[in-house]
Amino acid sequence: MTSMVEHGVDAGSAHATGREREVIAAVAEITTEAITDTKLEDLLSLVGQKLCALLGVTRCSVYLRHANGSYRGAAGFCQEAGDITEAVKRQVSGFDGDLFSQEVINTRAPVVIADALNDPRPHRRTMTHWDVRAMLGVPLTFDDAVIGLIFVDSRGREHEFTPADIEVAELFARLSALFISQAMLNTRLRGQAAEIARNNATLAYLADVHHRLTSAVLEGANIHRVVELLSELSAKPVVLYNNSFDVLAWSAPDALKLTAPPVMSEKVRATASVRQALAELSVSTPSAIVPAQLAVGLGRRHLMCRMVIEGKQTGFLGIVEVGRSLEALDANIAERGATVLALQMLSERRQIETEGQARDDYLSDLLRNSRDKEHLVRRGPQFGIDLTNPHVLVRFAVDDATDRLTASAIQSLVTRTFASVMSISPPPAVRLPGAVIVMVRLESDDLDEVGHVRDHVSTIRDRLSGDLSLGATLISGICRTPVDYPHAHRDLREMGSVAKSFGWDERVMTLDELGLFRVIVSSGHVKEALHFAHSFVAPVRQHDDGTLLATWRAFVAADGKVQATASALDVHENTIRYRLGRIKEIARRDPTSLDCLLSAKMAFQVLDLAGQ
Known part of the structure; x- marks a missing residue:
C-alpha cells in the first residue's frame, strides 16, 4: 500500500x-x-x-x-x-x-x-x-x-x-x-527610430525645397518660374490666385498635357463647404484640402494655401490632385512656396514703389527745371520716358479737402485709368497739392494727335469723377524739348487758377484753345479783359435780338470769310453781308477789318471762357 x-x-x-x-x-x-x-x-x-x-x-x-x-x-x-x-x-x-x-x-x-x-x-x-x-x-x-x-x-x-x-x-x-x-x-x-529617420528625410527634403526656391528667387526667377518649380517639386499642377481668384500664374507637368489651369470655378467656391474651408485658413492652419465636389463639377481635390503680405491676405496657392494623389509633403511644399512667393511679390511691390517714387522725383525735376537738360535726357529711358518724343502734360485739379484717398492712391488711380482707357502702360505722373500732373506721349507731333488725347482725357475724367472730386482738366501745348515742360507746367498752373475762378469744373480744355486769353492771364489783367469784352459787344447786344451777335460770332469763327459764315448759319451770303453792314452801323466799326477781327476774337473768347 x-x-x-x-x-x-x-x-x-x-x-x-x-x-x-x-x-x-x-x-x-x-x-x-x-x-x-x-x-x-x-x-x-x-x-x-x-x-x-x-x-x-x-x-x-x-x-x-x-x-x-x-x-x-x-x-x-x-x-x-x-x-x-x-x-x-x-x-x-x-x-x-x-x-x-x-x-x-x-x-x-x-x-x-x-x-x-x-x-x-x-x-x-x-x-x-x-x-x-x-x-x-x-x-x-x-x-x-x-x-x-x-x-x-x-x-x-x-x-x-x-x-x-x-x-x-x-x-x-x-x-x-x-x-x-x-x-x-x-x-x-524601431518605430520611433523610423519616424525620426522619416522626419529627418522630410526635413532634408524640405530644406532642399527651400534651398531650390530661394536660390531661384536670388537668381532672378519671376513668379511664373517659382510656380513652375513648385509644380516640378510636387509633380502636380500648381495655380497661383489673387484674392478675387484671378489666375496670376500656373504650371503643370508636361506629361499631363494640360492646356488650361485646373481652377476652382465660381460655382464651386460658392458652396458652403468650400467657403468654410477657405475662410478657416489662418496662421495656425495655413493650408487645407478642399475635397472633390462632383455635384458642382469639382472632380479633383485641391490643396489650398493662403498667401499673406504684411499681415493682409493677398491670394491663394493651390496644388491640384491630378496625375498623383496629394501627399502630406504637398502641404509643406505649398506653405513654403506660398511664403517664398509672398516675399517675392512684396519685393516686387517694393521695387515698383521705389521705381515709381524715383520716376515721380524725375518728373518733378523735369517740371521744376531743377536739373540740366543733358541729365534729364540721359536719365529718362530708365523710367520709360524718351524726351526726344513729343508729349503733353495733363493737369487734373483735385479737391484735397474732400477726397479720402491718400496722395499715392489718387495718383495710382489716375495712371491706372489712363492705362485702361488708352491701352498703354501707366504713364508717368506726379501728385502735387490740389492736382495730379500726367505726362502723355504723343504718337505724332501735330495738333490732331492732341485732339485725340483730349478725347481720351474726357473719357478718363468721366471715369474718375465717381471716385475723385475733380475741378477743371487742362492739357498743355506740345512739349518737344526738356525746356518746354517747366513752361507748360507753369501755364497749366496759372490757367488752373483762372479755371477755378471762372468755375470751369466740368471742362476738359487744351491751352491752345485759350488762344489770346493766355496772354491776358499772364499779364494779370483778367478783369480789364472782361470789361473790354463786354464794352466791345455791348452796342450790338443792346440793339439786337441775338441774330446779329450770333452772326458776328460765326463770322469771327470763320476767320472773316462770308461764304463759310453763310454755310455755318445756313443762310444766303447776301444775308451775311447785310448783317455785317448793320453791325458796322450799330458798333461804329467795320467787322471785316483785321483790327476789328482780332479784337472781336479776343472779346468773344473771353466771354466764352467766362461763361457769359
Missing part, C-alpha cells in the same frame, strides 16, 4: 516535471526568436501556438494593450485555418459587455469558460461567430500590469481545462510576457 502511494506520487511528480520541461522548451524557443529581432506579430503568433501545444488545443488569439487602454487583436493561429491574424486584428477585448475579458484583466489571473454559449460573461455574438465552446483566457502580466491577453480554445469542440493546464498556462504567460514586453519596447523604439 505504501509502495503504491509512493509510486503514485512519483508518477505525478514526473508528470509535473515533464510539463515544466515542455514549458521551458517552449520558452527557450520563444527566447531564440526574441533575440533574433523577430517581428512582434510573428513572436505573438509563436507564443500562441506554443501555448496551444502545451494545452492540447487548436486555436489561439493574442491581444495587446494600447495607449488608450483598449486591448486590440494582434495575432492569431488555428490548426485548421492557419494564420488568422488579420481576422483577429479586427477584434477588441475588454469593452463594456465583455465581462469575460474584464475578469481576466481585473484579477490578473487565468479564467476558464466551460460553456461559452451559455455563460453570461463572454460576448455572446462573438462566441457564436467564432464557434467557441470552451475557452481559457490568460493575462500577459509584466511589472504588475496586464500588457496583453491570450485566449485559447478548440474550434467547435468541448475541452476541459484542468488545474494543471491553468497552472502551465499561467507560468508560460508570465515568462512570455517578459519577452513580449521587450519586443513591444523594441518595436516602439
Whole structure:
C-alpha cells in the first residue's frame, strides 16, 4: 500500500516535471526568436501556438494593450485555418459587455469558460461567430500590469481545462510576457527610430525645397518660374490666385498635357463647404484640402494655401490632385512656396514703389527745371520716358479737402485709368497739392494727335469723377524739348487758377484753345479783359435780338470769310453781308477789318471762357 502511494506520487511528480520541461522548451524557443529581432506579430503568433501545444488545443488569439487602454487583436493561429491574424486584428477585448475579458484583466489571473454559449460573461455574438465552446483566457502580466491577453480554445469542440493546464498556462504567460514586453519596447523604439529617420528625410527634403526656391528667387526667377518649380517639386499642377481668384500664374507637368489651369470655378467656391474651408485658413492652419465636389463639377481635390503680405491676405496657392494623389509633403511644399512667393511679390511691390517714387522725383525735376537738360535726357529711358518724343502734360485739379484717398492712391488711380482707357502702360505722373500732373506721349507731333488725347482725357475724367472730386482738366501745348515742360507746367498752373475762378469744373480744355486769353492771364489783367469784352459787344447786344451777335460770332469763327459764315448759319451770303453792314452801323466799326477781327476774337473768347 505504501509502495503504491509512493509510486503514485512519483508518477505525478514526473508528470509535473515533464510539463515544466515542455514549458521551458517552449520558452527557450520563444527566447531564440526574441533575440533574433523577430517581428512582434510573428513572436505573438509563436507564443500562441506554443501555448496551444502545451494545452492540447487548436486555436489561439493574442491581444495587446494600447495607449488608450483598449486591448486590440494582434495575432492569431488555428490548426485548421492557419494564420488568422488579420481576422483577429479586427477584434477588441475588454469593452463594456465583455465581462469575460474584464475578469481576466481585473484579477490578473487565468479564467476558464466551460460553456461559452451559455455563460453570461463572454460576448455572446462573438462566441457564436467564432464557434467557441470552451475557452481559457490568460493575462500577459509584466511589472504588475496586464500588457496583453491570450485566449485559447478548440474550434467547435468541448475541452476541459484542468488545474494543471491553468497552472502551465499561467507560468508560460508570465515568462512570455517578459519577452513580449521587450519586443513591444523594441518595436516602439524601431518605430520611433523610423519616424525620426522619416522626419529627418522630410526635413532634408524640405530644406532642399527651400534651398531650390530661394536660390531661384536670388537668381532672378519671376513668379511664373517659382510656380513652375513648385509644380516640378510636387509633380502636380500648381495655380497661383489673387484674392478675387484671378489666375496670376500656373504650371503643370508636361506629361499631363494640360492646356488650361485646373481652377476652382465660381460655382464651386460658392458652396458652403468650400467657403468654410477657405475662410478657416489662418496662421495656425495655413493650408487645407478642399475635397472633390462632383455635384458642382469639382472632380479633383485641391490643396489650398493662403498667401499673406504684411499681415493682409493677398491670394491663394493651390496644388491640384491630378496625375498623383496629394501627399502630406504637398502641404509643406505649398506653405513654403506660398511664403517664398509672398516675399517675392512684396519685393516686387517694393521695387515698383521705389521705381515709381524715383520716376515721380524725375518728373518733378523735369517740371521744376531743377536739373540740366543733358541729365534729364540721359536719365529718362530708365523710367520709360524718351524726351526726344513729343508729349503733353495733363493737369487734373483735385479737391484735397474732400477726397479720402491718400496722395499715392489718387495718383495710382489716375495712371491706372489712363492705362485702361488708352491701352498703354501707366504713364508717368506726379501728385502735387490740389492736382495730379500726367505726362502723355504723343504718337505724332501735330495738333490732331492732341485732339485725340483730349478725347481720351474726357473719357478718363468721366471715369474718375465717381471716385475723385475733380475741378477743371487742362492739357498743355506740345512739349518737344526738356525746356518746354517747366513752361507748360507753369501755364497749366496759372490757367488752373483762372479755371477755378471762372468755375470751369466740368471742362476738359487744351491751352491752345485759350488762344489770346493766355496772354491776358499772364499779364494779370483778367478783369480789364472782361470789361473790354463786354464794352466791345455791348452796342450790338443792346440793339439786337441775338441774330446779329450770333452772326458776328460765326463770322469771327470763320476767320472773316462770308461764304463759310453763310454755310455755318445756313443762310444766303447776301444775308451775311447785310448783317455785317448793320453791325458796322450799330458798333461804329467795320467787322471785316483785321483790327476789328482780332479784337472781336479776343472779346468773344473771353466771354466764352467766362461763361457769359
